[in-house]
Amino acid sequence: MATADIHITEExxxxxxxxxxxxxxxxxxxxxxxxxxxxxxxxxxxxxIFWALIGGALSVIFRLQLGFPEAQLEWLRPILGGWxxxxxxxxxxxxxxxxxxxxxxxxxxxxxxxxxGTFANFLIPLQIGARDMAxxxxxxxxxxxxxxxxxxxFISLFIETGPASGGWVIYPPLSALPxxxxxxxxxxxxxxxxxxxxxxxxxxxxxxxxxxxINLRTKGMSFAKLPLTIWALFLTAVIGLLSFxxxxxxxxxxxxxxxxxxxxxxxxxxxxxEALPNQGGSPILFQHLFWFLGHPEVYIVLLPxxxxxxxxxxxxxxxxxxxxxxxxxxxxxxxxxxxxVWAHHMFVSGMNPFLGSVFMLLTLIxxxxxxxxxxxxxxxxxxxxxxxxxxxxFSIGLxxxxxxxxxxxxHLGNSAIDIQLHDTYFVVAHFHLVMGSASFxxxxxxxxxxxxxxxxxxxxxxxxxxxxxxxxxxxxxxxxPMHYIGIAGYPRRYYSFTxxxxxxxxxxxxxxxxxxxxxxxxxxxxxxxxxxxSMYRGRKASANPWQSNTLEWTTPVEPGHGNWPxxxxxxxxxxxxxxxxxxxxxxIPQHIPFSMTPESNLPHENDMIKLEGDEAKVVVNEKK
Amino acid sequence: MSTTAHTIDDPKRSIWDGGQSPLKASYGKxxxxxxxxxxxxxxxxxxxxxxxxxxxxxAYDGAAxxxxxxNxxxxxxxxxxxxxxxxxxxxxxxxxxxxxxxxxxxxxxTMVLAVEAGHRMDRKNVEKxxxxxxxxxxVFLGCQAWEWSHFIHGTDGGxxxxxxxxxxxxxxxIFGANLAVNQYGPPDFAAFFFFITGFHGTHVFSGVVLNFxxxxxxxxxxxxxxxxxxxxxxxxxYWHFVDLVWVxxxxxxxxx
Numbered sequence: 001m002a003t004a005d006i007h008i009t010e011e012x013x014x015x016x017x018x019x020x021x022x023x024x025x026x027x028x029x030x031x032x033x034x035x036x037x038x039x040x041x042x043x044x045x046x047x048x049i050f051w052a053l054i055g056g057a058l059s060v061i062f063r064l065q066l067g068f069p070e071a072q073l074e075w076l077r078p079i080l081g082g083w084x085x086x087x088x089x090x091x092x093x094x095x096x097x098x099x100x101x102x103x104x105x106x107x108x109x110x111x112x113x114x115x116x117g118t119f120a121n122f123l124i125p126l127q128i129g130a131r132d133m134a135x136x137x138x139x140x141x142x143x144x145x146x147x148x149x150x151x152x153x154f155i156s157l158f159i160e161t162g163p164a165s166g167g168w169v170i171y172p173p174l175s176a177l178p179x180x181x182x183x184x185x186x187x188x189x190x191x192x193x194x195x196x197x198x199x200x201x202x203x204x205x206x207x208x209x210x211x212x213x214i215n216l217r218t219k220g221m222s223f224a225k226l227p228l229t230i231w232a233l234f235l236t237a238v239i240g241l242l243s244f245x246x247x248x249x250x251x252x253x254x255x256x257x258x259x260x261x262x263x264x265x266x267x268x269x270x271x272x273x274e275a276l277p278n279q280g281g282s283p284i285l286f287q288h289l290f291w292f293l294g295h296p297e298v299y300i301v302l303l304p305x306x307x308x309x310x311x312x313x314x315x316x317x318x319x320x321x322x323x324x325x326x327x328x329x330x331x332x333x334x335x336x337x338x339x340x341v342w343a344h345h346m347f348v349s350g351m352n353p354f355l356g357s358v359f360m361l362l363t364l365i366x367x368x369x370x371x372x373x374x375x376x377x378x379x380x381x382x383x384x385x386x387x388x389x390x391x392x393x394f395s396i397g398l399x400x401x402x403x404x405x406x407x408x409x410x411h412l413g414n415s416a417i418d419i420q421l422h423d424t425y426f427v428v429a430h431f432h433l434v435m436g437s438a439s440f441x442x443x444x445x446x447x448x449x450x451x452x453x454x455x456x457x458x459x460x461x462x463x464x465x466x467x468x469x470x471x472x473x474x475x476x477x478x479x480x481p482m483h484y485i486g487i488a489g490y491p492r493r494y495y496s497f498t499x500x501x502x503x504x505x506x507x508x509x510x511x512x513x514x515x516x517x518x519x520x521x522x523x524x525x526x527x528x529x530x531x532x533x534s535m536y537r538g539r540k541a542s543a544n545p546w547q548s549n550t551l552e553w554t555t556p557v558e559p560g561h562g563n564w565p566x567x568x569x570x571x572x573x574x575x576x577x578x579x580x581x582x583x584x585x586x587x588i589p590q591h592i593p594f595s596m597t598p599e600s601n602l603p604h605e606n607d608m609i610k611l612e613g614d615e616a617k618v619v620v621n622e623k624k
Numbered sequence: 625m626s627t628t629a630h631t632i633d634d635p636k637r638s639i640w641d642g643g644q645s646p647l648k649a650s651y652g653k654x655x656x657x658x659x660x661x662x663x664x665x666x667x668x669x670x671x672x673x674x675x676x677x678x679x680x681x682x683a684y685d686g687a688a689x690x691x692x693x694x695n696x697x698x699x700x701x702x703x704x705x706x707x708x709x710x711x712x713x714x715x716x717x718x719x720x721x722x723x724x725x726x727x728x729x730x731x732x733x734t735m736v737l738a739v740e741a742g743h744r745m746d747r748k749n750v751e752k753x754x755x756x757x758x759x760x761x762x763v764f765l766g767c768q769a770w771e772w773s774h775f776i777h778g779t780d781g782g783x784x785x786x787x788x789x790x791x792x793x794x795x796x797x798i799f800g801a802n803l804a805v806n807q808y809g810p811p812d813f814a815a816f817f818f819f820i821t822g823f824h825g826t827h828v829f830s831g832v833v834l835n836f837x838x839x840x841x842x843x844x845x846x847x848x849x850x851x852x853x854x855x856x857x858x859x860x861x862y863w864h865f866v867d868l869v870w871v872x873x874x875x876x877x878x879x880x
Binding site for chain 1: 640646650655661663667668676681788802803804810811815
C-alpha cells in the first residue's frame with residue numbers, strides 16, 4: 001500500500017534537526033496569541049462562523065418584513081427593542097441598517113476574512129510543505145486586527161442611532177451626512193474605523209501569504225506542481241493587496257468629508273431646508289474608488305472557493321483535474337480582468353455610454369475564463385468514480401450556483417439591459433448565487449474536507465447530506481424567484497412594496513422566499529451541531545481519510561507546531577495523479593518519487609527519475 | 625547536502641522548483657516590496673482623485689501676470705507657493721519646496737550609503753549615514769511644518785471671495801486656509817493639499833521613526849551580532865519609496 005511506502009521514505013530522511021520538540025505553551029500562547037498558522041486559521045474560522053450567524057439572522061429579520069409586511073413583530077421586541085415601532089412593525093430606518101450590515105458582514109467578515117483567512121492560513125503552509133507562515137507574528141497580528149475590527153463592527157449594532165445604513169457600498173452623500181439618515185452618524189463612523197482595521201488585517205495577512213508561497217515551498221514544489229487551492233489563494237492575496245488600499249484611500253477621504261468639513265465627495269446639496277456650503281466634490285468619484293476595490297472583492301470572495309472546489313472535485317472524482325494549466329490560466333486571467341471592469345456597477349450613474357460599452361466588453365470577456373473553469377469542473381466529474389462526500393456535494397453545488405448565477409451576469413454586464421435591471425432584485429439574485437452562495441458552498445466544502453486535518457476527527461456524513469440538501473434546495477428557493485421579482489422591476493433595499501399596486505401580485509413569491517430563507521438558516525444549525533459535536537466526539541480520522549494526493553495528508557493526524565515531525569517531504573509530481581493507468585492505487589501522493597512507480601510512469605516521467613535526489617543541487621548559496 | 629559539483633545544465637531544474645528563495649530575497653524583503661506595491665496603490669488612488677477633481681474645476685485662463693486668487697478657478701501653484709522663511713513679501717515661486725525636495729532626495733542618497741556600508745559590515749559608517757538620513761527626514765518635516773503654517777495663515781491682505789449663502793451672495797475676506805475654505809482657490813484645493821501632503825508627511829514621519837529604530841539597533845550592535853544589516857536595506861526600501869512618492873506629489877501639486 002502506498003501509505004506504507006510514505007513512511008519508509010520519511011524514515012530514511014530523518015536527520016535529527018529541530019523537530020519533535022514540544023511546543024506546549026499555556027492556554028494563552030496556544031489558543032489566544034498563537035503564531036501557529038493552524039490555530040490562527042481556526043480563529044478566523046470560528047470568528048467567521050460567528051459572523052455568518054449574525055449576518056444570516058439579520059437577513060431573516062428583513063425577510064420577515066418583505067415576506068410578511070402585515071405581520072406583528074412585537075415578539076422581536078426583546079431582541080430589537082426600540083427598533084420595533086409602537087405599532088409592532090420593523091423601524092424603516094433599521095430595515096436599511098439591516099441590509100447594510102448583512103452585506104458588510106457577509107462580504108467582508110464572512111467570505112473574505114472567514115474564507116481566505118481560514119483556508120489561506122490553514123492550507124498554504126500545509127500544502128506547499130512549509131513549517132509555518134513566513135512571519136507567524138504578523139499572521140497573529142492579522143487575526144488580532146481582524147478581531148478588533150469585528151469588535152467595533154459588532155458594537156455598532158448596539159448603539160442608539162443604529163449601525164451604518166447607507167448600503168454596504170456606503171455611497172456618499174448619504175453616508176457622508178449625519179442629517180441624512182440616523183445610520184450615517186456614529187454607526188457610519190464605527191463602520192469606517194472597523195473597515196480601516198479590516199484593511200490593515202487583510203494587508204498583513206496578504207503579504208504574508210504571498211511571501212510564503214514564493215519563498216517557502218518545499219523542494220520540488222514548483223509553481224507548476226502547486227495545488228489549485230494554493231494558486232487561487234495566492235492570486236486572491238495579490239488581488240486584495242492591490243485593491244484594498246484604494247478602498248482605504250476612499251474611506252479616508254470619506255472620513256474627512258464626514259468629520260472635518262472637506263468636500264471631496266460633496267457638492268450642491270440642499271437638505272432639511274438648508275443649503276450645505278460644500279462645493280466642488282463628486283459623489284461619482286467615490287463610486288469609482290469604491291468599485292475599484294468592490295469588483296476585485298467579488299473575486300477575493302470567489303477565487304478561494306473555486307480553488308477549494310478544484311481540489312475537492314478532483315479528489316472525489318478520483319480523476320486528475322481537467323485542464324490544470326487552463327485552470328491556472330483562467331484564475332490569472334480573472335484576476336487581471338477583475339481590475340478593469342469596475343464601472344459596470346455604474347452604468348446608470350450617468351457615465352459616457354461609450355465608456356459603458358468599453359466596460360461592457362471587458363466584463364463580458366470574464367465569461368470566457370469562467371466558462372473554462374465550469375467546463376473543466378464538469379469534465380473532471382465526467383465518468384469519474386465519484387465519491388459523494390459532503391464536501392463533494394457542496395463543491396458540485398458551487399458549480400451549479402456558479403453556472404446559474406453566472407448566466408445572469410451576462411445579462412447584467414450588458415450596459416443596455418442593465419438600465420432595466422439595475423438595482424432590482426435581479427441583481428440581488430445574481431450576486432447571491434454567483435458569489436454569495438457559491439463562495440459559501442466553497443467554504444462549507446472546505447470545512448467538511450479539511451475538518452479531519454483541523455481537528456483530527458471526521459464530521460458526520462449523514463448530517464452533512466441533510467445539511468447539503470436543505471441548504472442547496474433552500475438557496476435556489478430563496479434566490480430563483482428573485483429573478484422574476486427583479487425583472488418585474490422590484491428595486492433593492494425598499495422597506496415595503498405594499499403601497500404599489502404593480503408589486504402586489506408578487507407578495508406570494510416574496511412569502512415563499514422568506515419561508516425558504518428561514519428554513520435555510522435553520523438548516524445551518526445542523527451544520528453547527530455537526531461541527532462542534534464532531535470536534536470532540538466525531539469518529540477519529542485516519543491520516544489520509546479522502547485518499548488525497550496533497551502534502552497536508554502526509555502530516556500526523558493532528559500536526560503540531562511545525563507540521564512535520566521529521567524532515568519536510570520533497571515533492572516529485574503534480575497533485576492530481578488520481579486513477580493513473582497502471583498504478584497500484586487510484587492515487588499517488590505528491591511526495592512519491594517516480595522511481596517508486598515504474599508501473600505507471602509516462603515516458604517523460606521516466607526521464608524525471610534521473611533528477612531525483614538532485615533537489616539540493618540547484619540551491620544557490622544562501623548568503624544571508 | 626550538495627557535495628557533488630555538477631554543472632547545472634539540465635533544463636528541467638529551475639530556481640523556482642522549491643526549497644529555496646527564487647527571487648534571491650528573504651521573505652522580509654519580499655513583504656516590504658509587496659507592502660510598497662500596496663501603498664503605491666493608495667497614493668495612486670489619492671493622486672488620481674486629485675487629478676479628477678482638479679480637472680472638474682475651471683482653470684485660470686487669463687494672463688499669468690494678472691492672476692489673482694479666486695474661488696472660481698483652480699489657482700496657479702507658482703502663485704500660491706512662493707514664500708520662503710525670513711524673506712517676507714518676496715515672490716520666490718517654488719524655491720522653498722525645491723529646497724525641501726532636494727533635502728529629501730539627498731536623504732535618499734545617504735540612505736543608499738548606509739545600505740552600502742551595511743553590506744561591508746562597516747558599523748561606523750552605517751551609523752553615520754543613518755544619522756544623516758534621520759536628520760534629512762527631520763529637516764524635511766520641519767520645512768513641511770513651516771510651509772503648512774504659512775499656508776494656513778495666508779497672505780497679509782487675504783482674498784475677497786463671494787459665497788452663495790441661502791440664496792444670497794455674500795462677500796468675505798478669507799485669510800489663509802483650512803479644510804473647508806481657503807483664500808487661494810476652490811475649497812478642494814486646500815483640502816487636497818492638506819490631505820495628500822499630510823498623508824505623505826505621515827509616511828515620512830513613520831519612516832523617520834523606523835530609521836531611528838534602525839540607527840539605535842546599529843549603535844547597540846544588534847545587527848553586528850546578527851551578522852547582517854538586512855534591516856537597513858528593508859527600511860531603506862521604504863525610505864526610497866517615500867521619496868519617490870514625493871516626486872509625484874511634487875509634480876502634481878507644485879509643477880502641473
